[in-house]
Amino acid sequence: MEALKMKQFFAMLVVAMMMAASSVSAADAPAPSPTSDATTLFVPTIIASFVALVFGLLF
Secondary structure (H helix, E strand, O other): OHHHHHHHHHHHHHHHHHHHHHHHHHHHOOOOOOOOOOOOOHHHHHHHHHHHHHHHHHO
16 A cells, blocks of 8 residues: 555656656747647646556556
8 A cells, every 4th residue: 555655646747857857848938829729838737647547547
């Protein structure tokens, strides 16, 4: 039970680091044009969320 909690904590730490890294790169980038989709911020966050789900299901 403790190992499962440690693995889940590690997965959430990975998600938090990916979200922090994506927000920093988005802050340094120029503002998107009004016609763009502006989905570049959400792609790394979605990938990190799926990684956390896989870690939670497998371990």
